[in-house]
Amino acid sequence: MFPKSFQKLIEHFSSLPSVGPKMAERLVLHLFKQKKDNLNVFVKDLQDFANNVNFCPCCYNLSEGQGECSICQDKKRKSTMICVVEDPLDVIAIEKTRRYSGKYHVLGGNLSVMSQEEIGKLKINELFKRVEEGGVREVIVATNPTTDGDTTALYLARKLKTLGVRVTRLARGIPTGGDIEYADEITLSSAIEGRREV
Amino acid sequence: MFPKSFQKLIEHFSSLPSVGPKMAERLVLHLFKQKKDNLNVFVKDLQDFANNVNFCPCCYNLSEGQGECSICQDKKRKSTMICVVEDPLDVIAIEKTRRYSGKYHVLGGNLSVMSQEEIGKLKINELFKRVEEGGVREVIVATNPTTDGDTTALYLARKLKTLGVRVTRLARGIPTGGDIEYADEITLSSAIEGRREV
Numbered sequence: 001m002f003p004k005s006f007q008k009l010i011e012h013f014s015s016l017p018s019v020g021p022k023m024a025e026r027l028v029l030h031l032f033k034q035k036k037d038n039l040n041v042f043v044k045d046l047q048d049f050a051n052n053v054n055f056c057p058c059c060y061n062l063s064e065g066q067g068e069c070s071i072c073q074d075k076k077r078k079s080t081m082i083c084v085v086e087d088p089l090d091v092i093a094i095e096k097t098r099r100y101s102g103k104y105h106v107l108g109g110n111l112s113v114m115s116q117e118e119i120g121k122l123k124i125n126e127l128f129k130r131v132e133e134g135g136v137r138e139v140i141v142a143t144n145p146t147t148d149g150d151t152t153a154l155y156l157a158r159k160l161k162t163l164g165v166r167v168t169r170l171a172r173g174i175p176t177g178g179d180i181e182y183a184d185e186i187t188l189s190s191a192i193e194g195r196r197e198v
Numbered sequence: 199m200f201p202k203s204f205q206k207l208i209e210h211f212s213s214l215p216s217v218g219p220k221m222a223e224r225l226v227l228h229l230f231k232q233k234k235d236n237l238n239v240f241v242k243d244l245q246d247f248a249n250n251v252n253f254c255p256c257c258y259n260l261s262e263g264q265g266e267c268s269i270c271q272d273k274k275r276k277s278t279m280i281c282v283v284e285d286p287l288d289v290i291a292i293e294k295t296r297r298y299s300g301k302y303h304v305l306g307g308n309l310s311v312m313s314q315e316e317i318g319k320l321k322i323n324e325l326f327k328r329v330e331e332g333g334v335r336e337v338i339v340a341t342n343p344t345t346d347g348d349t350t351a352l353y354l355a356r357k358l359k360t361l362g363v364r365v366t367r368l369a370r371g372i373p374t375g376g377d378i379e380y381a382d383e384i385t386l387s388s389a390i391e392g393r394r395e396v
Contacts, residue, residue, distance in 0.1 A: 001293050003262035005247045012240045016225050022380075025287055027214050032251055032260070039248045042210045046244060049203045050237045053230060062230070064201035089223055095199050182220075 006032070058130070060106040060123045062088045071095075071104060078102045080137040084127060084156065086110050086144060089181045094142065097189045102140075105130065111155060112148035124156070131163050138166040140195060145174050157198040168195040204230070256328070258304040258321045260286045269293075269302060276300045278335040282325060282354065284308050284342060287379045292340065295387045300338075303328065309353060310346035322354070329361050336364040338393060343372050355396040366393040 002010065006028060013024035031039060053062055056069035059082075063069035071077060071091075081102025085091055091104050105127045111119060131139065139160050143149035157167040171194030174183050183191070200208065204226060211222035229237060251260055254267035257280075261267035269275060269289075279300025283289055289302050303325045309317060329337065337358050341347035355365040369392030372381050381389070 001290050003251055003260050003267075005243065005250045005262060006260055008243045009247045012243060017228050018221065019225075023216065025290075027217075028247075029285070029287060030215050031247070036248065043241070043245050043248050045203065045206045045210060047241050049207045049226075049229070050234065050241050052203045053201055062201050062204055064203060069201075087227070089227060092199050092223075 055106075059104045060108060060126065061091050061104055076101075079135055081140065082127070082130065082136055082138075083140045083142050085142050085180070086149065086152075087181070090142065090144075093181045093183065093188060094192070097185050097192060099189050099192045100140075102138075107143070107152070110143055110148045110152040112151050127156070128159060128163070131160060131165055136165055138168060140168050140170065140192075141198070142170050142180065144180050145170070145176050145178060153198065167198050169198050171195050253304075257302045258306060258324065259289050259302055274299075277333055279338065280325070280328065280334055280336075281338045281340050283340045283378070284347065284350075285379070288340065288342075291379050291381065291386060292390070295383050295390060297387050297390045298338075300336075305341070305350070308341055308346045308350040310349050325354070326357060326361070329358060329363055334363055336366060338366050338368065338390075339396070340368050340378065342378050343368070343374050343376060351396065359396075365396045367396050369393055 009028045009031075010021070010024045013019055013027050014021045016024075019027070031042070052064055054066060055061070056063040056072055058068050058072045061069045061071065067073070078101055081100075082105050083094065083100060083102055084105045084107060085094070086107050086109055088106055091106065094100055094104075105123065107122050107124065107127070109118065109122055111122070127139075130136065139156070141153040141156055143152045153169055157169075160167045170180075170191040174180065174187055174191050180188070207226045207229075208219070208222045211217055211225050212219045214222075217225070229240070250262055252264060253259070254261040254270055256266050256270045259267045259269065265271070276299055280303050281292065281298060281300055282303045282305060283292070284305050284307055286304055289304065292298055292302075303321065305320050305322065305325070307316065307320055309320070325337075328334065337354070339351040339354055341350045351367055355367075358365045368378075368389040372378065372385055372389050378386070
């Protein structure tokens, strides 16, 4: 019933999380009602996004272009500390506190919720390799404070300790069952300061 | 903190209705995690959408390409009837009932909620012109059954009656204060059948 190009875009939008078909129709209609210039900027920016944003080959955070991300490239940041998170959005949340000056490692998920195939995609071996290469003194396991995140943390800690590094976990200032990404900055700050041995 | 291309896309998504900044971050991250091929199809389809979808020069519904929309081009549809709606999404809702075989006219809004400048953009004079050109016997004013929609309907009816056409309004099977677009198809069907003189 909709013109073909309109219908196709609705399908793209309804495939996004928390967007239903009705909402997708409204979003696409909103785009259509914008000035053409705005829409063309959207097209260009989406194109740039598709071309330019990649995983950092070192920490698997988001990175502009092919090289390492801005945090890995930053020489002022301590490479003796690695903060392990599930998701790139967790990096953003921790960066906002301005209380952490080490590097990151983005796993891309946690152990329990995934199928065997998906677990294979987690960047766990890459983390062990970074630690084995030496120079790392502490790994802060900042997976979410949920059962799945705790399982992942315990698994990582067992292996990492054999490599002779200090393994810490964020203090439970964060309410259990919550989500790091949505914690307020003060809670997250005190959680970084109050971290303790696993 | 996000890579530049990522941040720009977040801004585009947060400018959409009912999408906040946190949700925009999640949507863009979801796009990033998709296969590159899917993302490239999204880019292409958005490009096609920006290039191809236009207003129909006759009824101001959505149209693929520069010409008239598929409904205006369809010779099986009666051109003696025009159904006036506020929004292209209302056309879709009415088409789904399969009970209407005439043409449409999309106003692009209603009278009361808009500034003087926005009222000037409503396709009201274009509607009068279509009726003046002759051949139209009935105009169904299917603006939303709200105060604003009723005001618009009364305004249109006063003028259209002087042009010698029958003017009807959808029956109030639809709950007053509701939204045509969200009415279920049976309610909307009975509303089309129970229409009455203004």
